[in-house]
Amino acid sequence: xxxxxFSVAAAxxxxxxxxxxxxxxxxxxxxxxxxxxKYSGSTLSLHSEAGLQALGWELWNAKQWKELTGIVVDQTxxxxxxxxxxxxxxxxxxxNFDVLDVAPAYLPDLVEIGAIVPVNDWMDEFGYWDDYADxxxxxxxxxxxxxxxxxxxxxxxxxxxxxRKDLIDEDADNQTEFKAKYGYKLAAPKTWKEWDDVxxxxxxxxxxxxxxxxxxRAKGLTLYYWMDMFRDYGGRYFDxxxxxxxxxSDAGVTSLTDFVNQRRYMPPGADAWGFTEAGAAFLxxxxxxxxxxxxxxxxxxxVGTDIEAMNWVPPSKVEGKVGYAVPPGGTPELAVxxxxxxxxxxxxxxAAYLFAQWSNSIEVSLGKTALGYSIRDPFRVSHxxxxxxxxxxxxxxxxxDALKAGGENGVQDLTVIQAQKYHDLIDIAxxxxxxxxxxxxxxxxxxxxxxxxxxxxxxxxxxxxxxQFSAQANAYR
Amino acid sequence: xxxxxxxAAGGPRAGILLQDRNFxxxxxxxxxxxxxLVGLFPVGYAxxxxxxxxxxxxxxxxxxxxxxxxxxxxxxxxxxxxxxxGLITVIALPVELILGLLLARMFLGDxxxxxxxxxxxxxxxxxxxxxxxxxxxLMFDTRYGPITHFLSWISGETVEITWVVxxxxxxxxxxIAEIWQWFPFMFxxxxxxxxNVDTDLTDAASIDGAGFWTTFFRISLPAIWPVMxxxxxxxALDLVRIFDLVFVITKGGPGTLTETTPIYMxxxxxxxxxxxxxxxxVFLIIVLLSVIVVTALRRVEISR
Numbered sequence: 001x002x003x004x005x006f007s008v009a010a011a012x013x014x015x016x017x018x019x020x021x022x023x024x025x026x027x028x029x030x031x032x033x034x035x036x037x038k039y040s041g042s043t044l045s046l047h048s049e050a051g052l053q054a055l056g057w058e059l060w061n062a063k064q065w066k067e068l069t070g071i072v073v074d075q076t077x078x079x080x081x082x083x084x085x086x087x088x089x090x091x092x093x094x095x096n097f098d099v100l101d102v103a104p105a106y107l108p109d110l111v112e113i114g115a116i117v118p119v120n121d122w123m124d125e126f127g128y129w130d131d132y133a134d135x136x137x138x139x140x141x142x143x144x145x146x147x148x149x150x151x152x153x154x155x156x157x158x159x160x161x162x163x164r165k166d167l168i169d170e171d172a173d174n175q176t177e178f179k180a181k182y183g184y185k186l187a188a189p190k191t192w193k194e195w196d197d198v199x200x201x202x203x204x205x206x207x208x209x210x211x212x213x214x215x216x217r218a219k220g221l222t223l224y225y226w227m228d229m230f231r232d233y234g235g236r237y238f239d240x241x242x243x244x245x246x247x248x249s250d251a252g253v254t255s256l257t258d259f260v261n262q263r264r265y266m267p268p269g270a271d272a273w274g275f276t277e278a279g280a281a282f283l284x285x286x287x288x289x290x291x292x293x294x295x296x297x298x299x300x301x302x303v304g305t306d307i308e309a310m311n312w313v314p315p316s317k318v319e320g321k322v323g324y325a326v327p328p329g330g331t332p333e334l335a336v337x338x339x340x341x342x343x344x345x346x347x348x349x350x351a352a353y354l355f356a357q358w359s360n361s362i363e364v365s366l367g368k369t370a371l372g373y374s375i376r377d378p379f380r381v382s383h384x385x386x387x388x389x390x391x392x393x394x395x396x397x398x399x400x401d402a403l404k405a406g407g408e409n410g411v412q413d414l415t416v417i418q419a420q421k422y423h424d425l426i427d428i429a430x431x432x433x434x435x436x437x438x439x440x441x442x443x444x445x446x447x448x449x450x451x452x453x454x455x456x457x458x459x460x461x462x463x464x465x466x467x468q469f470s471a472q473a474n475a476y477r
Numbered sequence: 478x479x480x481x482x483x484x485a486a487g488g489p490r491a492g493i494l495l496q497d498r499n500f501x502x503x504x505x506x507x508x509x510x511x512x513x514l515v516g517l518f519p520v521g522y523a524x525x526x527x528x529x530x531x532x533x534x535x536x537x538x539x540x541x542x543x544x545x546x547x548x549x550x551x552x553x554x555x556x557x558x559x560x561x562x563g564l565i566t567v568i569a570l571p572v573e574l575i576l577g578l579l580l581a582r583m584f585l586g587d588x589x590x591x592x593x594x595x596x597x598x599x600x601x602x603x604x605x606x607x608x609x610x611x612x613x614x615l616m617f618d619t620r621y622g623p624i625t626h627f628l629s630w631i632s633g634e635t636v637e638i639t640w641v642v643x644x645x646x647x648x649x650x651x652x653i654a655e656i657w658q659w660f661p662f663m664f665x666x667x668x669x670x671x672x673n674v675d676t677d678l679t680d681a682a683s684i685d686g687a688g689f690w691t692t693f694f695r696i697s698l699p700a701i702w703p704v705m706x707x708x709x710x711x712x713a714l715d716l717v718r719i720f721d722l723v724f725v726i727t728k729g730g731p732g733t734l735t736e737t738t739p740i741y742m743x744x745x746x747x748x749x750x751x752x753x754x755x756x757x758x759v760f761l762i763i764v765l766l767s768v769i770v771v772t773a774l775r776r777v778e779i780s781r
Contacts, residue, residue: 085748092533113534219728268637269619418534421749428732435644435731
């Protein structure tokens with residue numbers, strides 16, 4: 001199917017769902033629209049991640065919301081690493097934002113400083129609990145803190161493995177050679193050992209045209225890959241009694257060493273690649289395995305990449321050749337993610353809430369997650385099973401099944417007070433190890449600093465929040 | 478009895494004397510006040526903030542004494558960042574100076590197309606450092622960068638250096654970008670200074686049998702030294718503040734290997750919201766730089 005057909009299909013899917021929404025006044029989205037009519041003519045300020053996330057809000061939600069309610073949505077945006085910073089700065093400063101995209105790892109901080117408000121009462125008033133129950137299990141805790149709901153998980157960010165079916169599943173010679181060399185069947189890898197074997201096999205046979213694997217390893221991104229591996233290897237972030245950092249445990253050192261050593265089958269220079277470079281390499285056919293955010297899985301089939309704003313995405317040369325699976329370990333990182341929350345300083349909190357309810361509702365969110373450009377990814381049980389979505393391209397069902405498995409078994413980013421400081425330290429340790437420092441030494445340095453951060457925050461205070469995090473099903477599997 | 482009465486009692490002559498003595502100060506007072514406010518208030522505020530316990534996360538205005546300074550002296554990452562900044566400064570500054578001086582000396586004579594070449598040489602200095610960082614990061618890209626391709630072509634085998642991650646190469650990349658951008662500044666200043674050296678003196682030295690180096694060290698260098706010193710000072714201060722170029726090329730990595738003090742202060746202040754701790758760092762840096770600059774200015778007696 002050609003690119004434009006995919007776009008038309010995605011748009012038609014969304015339109016049909018939108019039309020269905022109007023016809024059925026019982027949906028949560030409709031209730032939000034009806035209640036928001038009284039705010040017609042007002043303006044809401046929305047703060048979201050820059051780039052494609054902002055584009056999704058602009059082209060998909062803001063436009064429809066204005067037509068339905070007469071409420072204008074003004075957008076501001078910031079790079080992903082600056083979102084928390086700009087949100088706090090806005091709260092401490094002039095406070096312009098009404099609706100906020102909040103990364104779940106930083107939600108406790110925003111609640112603790114009073115920057116966002118609980119939405120339970122509005123959920124009761126405007127009947128949102130059924131739609132809320134439809135959110136996949138792993139994401140549900142994202143917006144909850146100390147027994148209250150502070151926002152709606154709105155983006156199924158989870159790592160998904162893309163792999164070349166033509167080289168791995170369908171090539172008889174490769175099957176035979178791999179079996180002879182490694183003693184087991186060549187297939188999409190289920191463990192990190194298998195990932196290493198398959199990637200090495202591909203590099204040995206097809207390099208330098210096609211390498212075994214690549215994934216983003218630039219500063220600011222590697223932590224999302226290591227945090228997953230670390231827990232797969234049995235690692236835990238802290239000793240729950242003393243709150244001493246335990247990243248430098250055996251699990252930490254082994255996982256970091258293995259993570260760094262993955263470079264042996266990666267393309268030259270891949271250690272410096274970010275999300276775009278690693279994704280582009282896969283789309284270009286330069287790599288056979290790629291663990292990444294779900295949007296790339298749609299682009300690999302040239303879905304929704306035909307609008308001007310997506311010109312920077314290279315046309316996929318692997319369309320029709322891509323398989324989807326849960327990354328090795330089976331417990332992929334629920335990396336970053338977004339929760340829609342309401343600013344405590346908003347002058348128009350109810351209208352802001354109604355916009356959040358409408359955009360997060362089953363029908364509206366489905367249309368958005370099927371788009372190529374929005375990089376808002378499926379996060380509801382109903383998204384995974386939607387027949388329209390499952391037929392967007394030939395193996396869209398396989399894609400959704402992998403995301404569903406991720407949504408059920410994924411592990412959440414470390415979520416504690418001032419998580420940003422810990423994330424920064426983890427990232428630095430990984431980068432230092434990639435740069436050649438011994439894994440133990442890098443993690444020892446990071447742990448020393450982490451212990452100091454914990455002491456500064458208060459061991460007891462941090463322990464309470466960490467216990468809440470570690471008690472969640474998606475903290476450790 | 479008031480002063481005014483005294484003045485009045487002293488007659489018109491006393492009033493004029495009083496005016497002579499103080500009036501000039503009243504005239505410059507507003508300007509001095511503005512300068513003090515603009516220059517000293519932020520320093521004073523940084524000092525006050527550094528003695529408190531301010532963060533954007535907890536609005537705690539309580540006094541913390543010298544706690545952040547104690548923390549600072551135990552913070553290896555801060556001292557390492559200072560070392561990285563110093564390393565870049567002590568390598569880049571002399572290289573920029575020597576390259577600028579050599580080129581300025583070459584451009585002293587009559588050259589065809591001299592204005593055009595001067596404009597071309599100056600181009601890097603007018604480009605925003607973020608753009609320069611991005612350009613050099615691309616130049617050194619392992620896969621697509623022309624430098625890697627060129628080296629592969631010369632060596633006859635594939636060069637697979639990840640320049641911005643490899644600890645051996647990451648500083649050379651930063652230094653090349655930094656020097657490429659800023660040696661033209663040195664060139665421009667020194668060309669102007671050398672052009673103003675009295676040629677009668679250099680000609681006379683030549684006639685007396687002085688060689689090139691003797692003439693340069695005994696006549697030209699002393700003549701341009703005040704200007705050269707100011708150029709060195711400006712560039713040294715710029716290098717101590719180096720942020721954008723390094724941030725774009727390495728973001729301070731790998732690990733914190735290229736994290737300069739301004740990058741660390743940015744992370745502490747704007748990512749970790751440690752307002753008071755950042756204030757302590759800022760104040761310490763201001764004190765250190767002030768001592769160095771004032772001492773240097775005194776030693777060269779630049780005001781003379």
